[in-house]
Amino acid sequence: MLAAIAWRNLWRNKLRSAVIITAIAIGIIGTVVTDGFMSGMTDQRVNAAIANEVSNIQIHNPAFLLNEEIKYTIPQAQKTGNTIRKNQDVKAVSLRLKCQAMASSAIAGAGVTVYGIRPDDEKQVSALHEHIIKGNYLSGKQRFSAIIGQKLAKKLDLGMDDKVIVTLADTTGTITSGAFQIVGIFKTSNDMFDESHVFILKSDMAKLMGFSSASSNEIAILLNNNHSTRSVVRELNKTFKKEIAAHQIVIQSWDQILPILKSLVEIMDYFSYLFLLIILVALAFAIINTMLMAVMERTREIGILMALGLSKRKIFSLIVLETVFLSITGALVGILISISIVYHYSIYGFDLSFVAAGGLNSIGYSSTIFFRVSNNFYLATAIMVILIAVLSSISPALKALKLQPAKAIREDI
Amino acid sequence: MKTLFKIAWRNLWRNRRRTILTAASVTLALTLALFMRSMQFGSYEQMIRAGVNQVGYLQVHDTGYWNNQSIDRAFFYSDNLGEILHNTKGISHVLPVLQTFSLASYGNRTKGVLISGIDPVKENQQTNLSGKVIKGSYLKENSSGVIMGDKLAEYLKMKVGDTLVLIGQGYRGITAYGIYPVSGIFHLPSPKMNNQVVFMNVTDAQSFVYPYRIGLLTGISVFIRDPSQLNGIKKTLTENLGKHYEVISWKTVLSDLLQTIKMDNASGQIMLLILYLIAAFGIFSTVLMMTMEKRKQYAVMISIGMLRRKLVWVSIFETFIVSVLGVIISLIIISPVLYYLHLNPIPLTGDMANMYLAFNFAPIIPFSIKAHIFISQTVIILILSLLSAFYPIIYISRFNVLNAFRH
Amino acid sequence: MSIIEVKNIYKVYNETKVPVNALNGVDLKIEEGEFTAIVGPSGSGKTTLLNILGGLDLPSKGDIFIEETNLKDLSSRQLTDFRLHNIGFVFQSYNLIPVLTAKENTEFILQLQKVPKKERIQKAMELLEAVGIADKADHRPGQLSGGQQQRVAVARALASQPRFIIADEPTANLDSRSTNDLLEIMAEMNRKYHSTFIFATHDQRVMDKAHRIVTIDDGKIIGDETFKGR
Structure with missing residues (x-):
């Protein structure tokens, strides 16, 4: 009956309850949708980074990681790659050569990372071939060809079929360079990536650096599912226990490679x-205020309940229940609306280009955001709202307790 | 009117607790809003200040250089150019710069670096670069040393006194080549700078890219006394320099930064909107209750011959007094806090700090105390609270006196 | 033995600057089955006495016994519990819980006393029947007239089978027909269940029905008349 009284009390002043319920709902919708947007943005960044840039897992020679000195290749890279391919969670593996270099045209130069790849393998691991906006992806047939990012092309004033000069230090430290014909230009959602990467054929690169074409200093691994990254790293660490112990290789997941992304x-x-x-703090004020007033305007009624023999504990629970009901109703409305908004934008995406398409790309984001809110966040929101409701009810409930029945009954309404 | 104000004032103090609570919700909203805005604008100002400090308010280049930053679009400094800059009102000082890309080698290690030829004295006055030198000494005029970032030195395994070999592309297709002793190693907040940049005397850089004629520059950074004069100065310079030179404002140079700020500002405004909506609902619910509760009092006053219009004023005054009270309390609480934080920004640590560094910002949370923040937020919250006064206005003009008595 | 015995009680209110002596040495005994009216002008101490009799307030000096219990010995919590089981209340108007129906209001006390549901409903309906309002059992107070509300209040007061019922100006807001009906019902209850009623009233019609009229002024009892045979 106490619950019934509390619940019905809510609807005595419908406008007032509606105002508070709306406030709670707006607060929740605001936070949940903002979270959906932000998680969507980070997801998108992480997924793009995994798909286009770092894959799920990479293997290097530990000495290579220190300064990216190209002489530190992965011993028996082919064999290692084949072993990894046997893992059922692994979708594809690509063996690469990677080197810091300078790319230049007749008029300008820029520091870049050059990747030597085998197109057939690389296409399995990286989605970069889907981001070619001009020309084609590398093919194994055309020697001395390169693809570069749009931003770099612009910087160096290079177009299709122009030649880009790649200058690097070979295994002996001698500076050497090669000219590569641009067969394709790519554009991802990350300008910084597009500005600093050049892809050429692995055989060409090996020749330029003075390696055999079998050598690799990076193995990139794409998994069937991002969530299995951790477990696959664990398995691989077991498989290559000996090599790791001998400091021949080191296995890293994407969040270790790009710790910034993780943070x-x-x-x-x-x-x-x-x-x-x-x-919620702002909401707490609105709730406390409303409930205090609800108590004050019902002074006489509470006095009568006390006279009738309702214990203090029960009076206290009555006010707490009322506050909690009010908040839960608001929370339910808010969460239901949030779920539908988040669901809508998780399917259709939220187009941000009207704010700043260029700006988003320049910091590595695409301008369409697909919302995501974790169940944890929904749960946390619900729990926190109830917690705040209980906390907010304490002051009004104490106020109710302080009423003296004899006086409260006589209070003018 | 005075009497009405007095009635409103006394009405408020009849229920002190509620008045204080309502004022408190105004205070809370405004305090949170001011805190958030001060923090946001503080970082924006810091980012822009740091950026402008490096690139200048305006940059003068050879026409076309901005779109295509090639050494071939460098220009020779001329006395005529110097005179125009000198004679343009509002310019405080200018910094010449020659930037070019090159390979840097030491031993058998090589890396692509950005060579930045600067005027050591003027640059130091502007950016205090000498203060960032952690080993060795800063550039000296008439001495051909270079300074490099600590990360770059680590990569090349170089120390102060070692000799750096630079090979790059010179002006008009010549090969640029030079050897330079490392006189110092610096550490800047940005890892990118520490990894990539080599500073040298602008004259050394000039002879590196084109030894046959001295005076080559890729740009001149122009600093002005009063930022609000930016557009005027830009216009004058563009006209006086003629079509061979382009004048670019920092807003173009730092457009990526401005975009990022715009994005962040938009998200900040959305958060504020939500916060304000909640505050507005809180205030509205209080006003609603105050109105309901005073039904009988209103009825009595109307029956004894008070005009409804006057009652409306009473309730407007009530709302207004409560809001102003809330605003004043908030300003009293938050102003000293923000002022303190403005003088002592919060240092960041851990992941946050790393992320700031990665984007080339100092790892602190600065706070702004610009008047416009206080004014705009105060005005918004006052408008919101006065909007809630519409309810009693409508209510008073419409309600039925007899019904109010019966209840 | 008396149900209520008040021994030389004083009540001083110190809330204002000048202490107010609301009761100045009152002695009173109430016997089971009495139908007593306490009368007196405003400010006479009538309400204070009623509050003390109802266990809503305690005397500053002196003792109040309800049967063997000295109310002054009870903690606030025990007092609440004591009221629940021993005292029924009928106030002026608006004394029902507005969000509960007539039946739920009547049931409410029984529920607090933890009477099983079935028994509770049966009892509530029986009482509503007795006060002649069973057909309005599912109406909320707002949908009832003042007289009907007071009848529900009487039903509620009787529901817990209290030792006695305190009625504070129960007819203050009623028209004369409703007043007559309500008094009839209370008198009927008094006869039928031998319930003890104590009224505070200004209403001549209530005094006309009372078996005993205690007159109070300036915090002292100045008259105590018993009318046998009413």
């Missing part, structure tokens, strides 16, 4: 929770 995900999460907290 980005964590920071975004942290901001979502911070924002939720700020909104």
Whole structure:
């Protein structure tokens, strides 16, 4: 009956309850949708980074990681690659040569990372071939060809079929260079990537550097599912226990390769929770205020309940229940609406180009964001709302307890 | 009017707790808003200041250089150019710069680097580059040393006193070549700078890219006294320099930064909007209750002959007093806090710090105390609270006196 | 033995600057089955006495016994519990819980006493029947007239089978027909269940029905008349 009284009390002043419920709902929709947007943005960045840039897992010679000195290749890379391909979670493996170099045209130069790849393998691992906006992806047939990012092409004032000069230090430290014909230009959602990467054939690169074409200093691994990254790393660490112990190879997951990306995900999460907290504090004020008034305007009624023999504990619970019901109703409305908004944008995407398409690309994001909210965040929101409701009800409930029945009954309404 | 104000004032103090609570919700919203905005604008200002400090308010280049930054689009400094810059009002100083890309080698290690030829004295006045030198000494005039970032030195395994070999592309297709002793190693906040940049005397850089004629520059950074004069100065310079030179404002040079700021600002505004909506609902619910509760009082006052219009004023005054009270409390609380944080920015650590560094910002959270932040937020919250006064206005003009008595 | 015995009680309110002596040495005994009206002008101490009799307030000095219990010995919590089981209340108007129906209001006390549901409903309906309002059992107070509300209040007060019922100006807001009906019902309850009623009232019609009229002024009892045979 206490619950019934509390619930019905809510609807005595419909406008007032509606105002508070709306406020709670707006607060929740605001935080959840913001979280959906931010998670969507980071997801997109992470997925693009995995698809186009780093893959799920990479293997290097540990000495290579220190300074990316090309002489530190992976011993028996072919064999290692074949062993990895046997893992059922692995979708594809690509063996690469990677080198810091200078790319230049007749008029300008820029520091870049040059990758030597085998097109057939690389296409399995990286989605870069889907981002070619001019020309074609590398093919094994055409020797001394290259693909470069749009931003780099612009910087060097190079177009299709122009030649880009790649200058690098070979295994002996001698500076050497080669001319490569541009057969394709790519554009990903990350300008910084597009500005600093050149892809050529692995055989050409090996020749330029003075390696046999079998040598590799990077093995990139794409998995069937991003979530299995951790477990596959664990398995591979077991498989290559001997090599790892001998400091021949080191296995890294994408978040170890791009720790910035990992912290980005964590920071975004942290901001979502911070924002939720700020909104809830603001809500708490509205709730406390409303409930205090609800108590004050019912002084006489509460006095009568006390006279009738309702214990203090019960009076207290009555106010708490009322607050909690109010908040839960608001939370339910808010969460239901949030779910539908997030669902909508998770399917159709949210187009941000009206704000700043260029700006988003320049910091590595595409301008269409697909929202995602984790179940954890929904759960946290729900729990925090109830918690805040209970906390907010304490002051009004104490106020109710302080009423003296004899006086409260006589209070003018 | 004075009487009405007095009635409103006394009404408020009849229910002190509620008045304080309502004022408190205004205070909370405004305080949070001011804190957020001050923090956001603080970082924007910091980013822009740091950026402009490096690139200048305006940059003068050979026409076409900005779109195609090639050494071939460098230009020779002329006295005529110097005179125009000198005679343009509002310019405080200019910094010449010659930038070019080159390979840097030491031993059997090589890396592509950005060579930045600068005027050591003027540059130091502008950016305090000498303060960033952690080993060895800063560039000296008339001495052909270079300074490089600590990460680059680590990669090349170089120390102060070692000799760096530079090979690159010179002006008009010649091969640029030079050897330079490393006089110092610097550490800047940005890992990119530490990894990539070699500073040298602008005259050394000039002879590196084109030894046959001295005076080659890729750009001149122009600093002005009053940022609000930017557009005027840009116009004057563009006219006086003629079509062989282009004048680019920092807004173009730092367009990526401005885009990032715009994005961040938009998300900040959305968050504020949500916060304000909640605050507005809180205020509205209080006003609603105050109105309901005073139904009887209103009825009595109308029956004894008070005009409804006057009652409306009473309720407007009530809302207004509460909001102003909330605003004042908020300003009293937050202003000293923001002022303190403005003087002592919050240092960042860990992941956050790394991320800031990665984007070339100092790892601190600075706070802005610009008047426009305070004014805009205060105005917004006052408007919001006055909007809630519409409810009693409508209510008072419409409600039925007899019904109010019966209840 | 008396149900209520008040011994030389004083009540001083110190809330204002000048202490107010609301009761100045009152002695009163109420016997089971009485139908008593306490009368007196405003400010006479009538309400204070009623509050003390109802266990809503305690005297500053002196003792109040309800049967063997001295209310002054009870903690606030025990007092609440004591009220629940021993005292029924009928106030002026608006004394029902507005969000509960007539039946739920009547049931409410029984529920607090943890009476099983079936028994509770049966009892509530029986009482509503007795006060002649069973057909409105599912109406909320807002849908009832003042007289009907007071009848529900009487039903609620009787529901817990209290030792006695305190009625504070129960007819203050009623027209004369409703007043007559309500008094009839209370008198009927008094006869039928031997329930003890104590009224505070200004209403001559209530005094006309009372078996005993205690007059109070300036915090003292100045008259105590019993009318046998009413």
